[in-house]
Amino acid sequence: MTIRISRRGATAAMAIVSALAFSAPFAASRSPALAGEEVNIYSAREPELIKPVLDAFTAETGITANVVFLNKGLAERIAAEGRNSPADVILTVDIGRLDEVHSAGVTQPVSDPQIDADIPAQYREPGGNWFALTTRARVVYASRERVAQDAITYEELADPKWKGRICTRSGQHVYSIGLFASMLAHHGAEATETWLAGVRDNLVRKPDGNDRGQAKGIYSGECDIALGNTYYVGQMMTNDKEPEQKEWAAAIKVLFPNTADRGTHVNVSGMAMAANAPHRDNALTLMRFLASDEAQRIYAEQVYEYPVKPGVPPSELVASWGTLHADTLPLADIARNRKAASELVDKVGFDSGPAS
């Protein structure tokens, strides 16, 4: 009998605890779609990086921006949510991801004279299914001490003179895939495979870490040159919380590859309107704002990316590394070659490190 009573007591206690535990997440999730002036953003960009721009947007328009950050499965989620999806605007990085949301059918075309005037044609999908907002160059970080030359080409990275001197992150990372896809578009499969195998054999170690880690590799003397995105250099140089990173950045110089010929490979971050956007007008207001001078300047000054809008200059810090002469290869060509590039990385065993 005593067992029975205690069991009831336990059940009651459990019910109370569960009710409390379940109610919190439900309460927190009161659908933002029901409230007033709001816009819902599905973002593959890190919240910290877009916060300054969104704060400025809210200050100017009074529209609250709700953000959910997810960098894997974004297209799958919107597709699964279907017509009930709360997503208004999609923010993402990499041409591959923009192309993916478009081909997954979770975007809708936007035709707006103001946005079209702000963003050059080469940086938007012809149907208006996505727009690039910033560009970032995939550059070479070179040791100030141990590398004398001030110009370089991507092709040259396969030159045996760099043997045991190159560091990079995984060949399967989107940034690497974008670069390799551009090489495929320029040189074809056979030449790119030879090139990639050459770069692999010049590596110090198997690819690992992130772009900052490669700069650290140069600082430590492990390697002499590395591949990395431009904005990380700006972020390291201004990192007051971990001042040590300023030293890493000080150990490197930024070389813009292929400046003398076809130009440096650039990738983009961008935006798209979700197919079933419940706040279409607010979404359009946000997209116009993101393409405007004000937002473009914030991107340039605080995130160290290159604005796509002509006439908005990069930050002084970024400009101090030299002038970016960007490869004019259409972004669509890069997107098309991504799958082949990813397979090539596997084929040459790029991520296993030097074979010889």
Add this chain to the structure above:
Amino acid sequence: MTASIRMLLGRRPGLALAAAAAIALAGLPIAAILVIAARGSADGTLTHLAQTVLPGATATTALLMLGVGAGTAATGVSAAWLVSAYRFPGRRLLEVALVLPLAMPLYITAFAYIELLDFTGPLQRLIRHVGGYTSVRQYWSPDIKTLPGAVFIMSSALYPYVYLTARIVFQMQSAAAMNVARTLGRGAFGAFWHVALPLARPAIVAGVTLAMMECLNDIGAVELLGVKTLTFAVFDTWLNRGSLSGAAQIATVMLAVVVGLVVAERLARRRRRFDVSARTIEPPRPMRLRGWHAGSAILACAAPVVAGFALPAMLLVDYASRRLGMLASPALQSALVNSLSIATATAIAAILAALLIAYAGRLSASPATALLGRIAVLGYAVPGTVLGIGVLIPLAAFDNWFDGQMRSMFGIATGLLLTGSGAAIVYGCTVRFLAVSFGTIEAGLGKISEHMDMAARTLGRTMGQTLADVHMPLMRKCIATAGLLVFVDTLKELSATILLRPFNFETLATLVYSTTARGAYEDAALPALAIVAAGIVPVVLLIASADSADLVRATPETVEGDALRA
């Protein structure tokens, strides 16, 4: 099969139906992944993979699993045995501390080791200082970004799974069996090796299985360590080649291998029983250690705590101390509340589901029921994001269907009822960590003699009453352990939470992730410490408050003594 269904349905179908519902709900996301895999076209994805990465990735994964399996088993079992069978100074403290690595997210441990052993870390600083070097090329230092490094890190972080399950069983074991062994001339080690260890096998296997499944589902730590497991192939195929079905196919093959391993282990111990059914259970009497024996025991128990907890925690504290201002941020506080709510709800759901499924397996003699239940709890062997997709697709489909029905019948739009709320996260995490609660609860259930069931049934209890009145009180400690493990795992869970959470809903883990995603690991230190702190409280409470004698006192005499047939 029909006999078992009849037996299950019997006169009281409630329990059977509940168990069937639990299996169906747990299996749904896995079924969704299988459907995605089956939908794949023959676009050569698998052929390409088979020719390039799969052989190497399979070997790496197998070696990692073997290494981590051996590492966690050796560490977890020896620590559990030392704190259970011996008394030495500091034993109580170490007994609790040995669980602490559980509170540390695996990718944080990996990150901490990389930092500590890196060029700018303390070890290399010291080497440079002593040797007067300036460049990393002038000296040797250990490289943690290797397969052996990954085995070390993952073993240090995951051994508590084995320690916890093994410790309970060692403390539940009757001293009588050990005494018999000693009387028959075995030494202390012989009695451990030939009696205690074999009797604890199901519990140890349950713990080791969890650690090994973690090798399959982890992407965070292996990515940092550059160890190319099969999970890499899953993500590359999905994200870089746009083939979700190809990714699901690889995940399915991984799942099949896990099912094969689990079934093989079950077959190997078929017809053996591990229950305790002595007429009275004499609590094990720990032996006092002195001198260098006590010293080595302290060392053996302290080393895993230092490796799996103290070192990474030190680094976090160092980073966090420069960012204490974040403590006041409302974002951190609401994330803490969200994390605790989700983890509590998930722990309760995972306990209930595991009890039902394990109990159905106990009642039904049919291997088919057992296998179904077993497959249903395999969510842990799937990479979290892929499992998240498996949760998302059926749930969102239900939401849209329900919304359509409500609109057409009542003109009410319900929108995304489940996927738009925290419910989807709780469901996803429950499915993901069901293996954790199931393994612990099943091992505990196996310790209770079936004669107890028979007695209860003879005395007029239904199966449901038997579970509630007899088994659950006997398994209090098991259930608490299972709940705790799921609670802590859910606190750390990331991949599924990221995919399934609604707007403006951050947990501690997603806060950590959103900063690490931009490469600023330092900024993640404070929320990471908050995860650790939130996980430590229940861990310490559980171990410190549960007197091992509890269980023994709670064990009533069985109807009939039964010789141990191990």
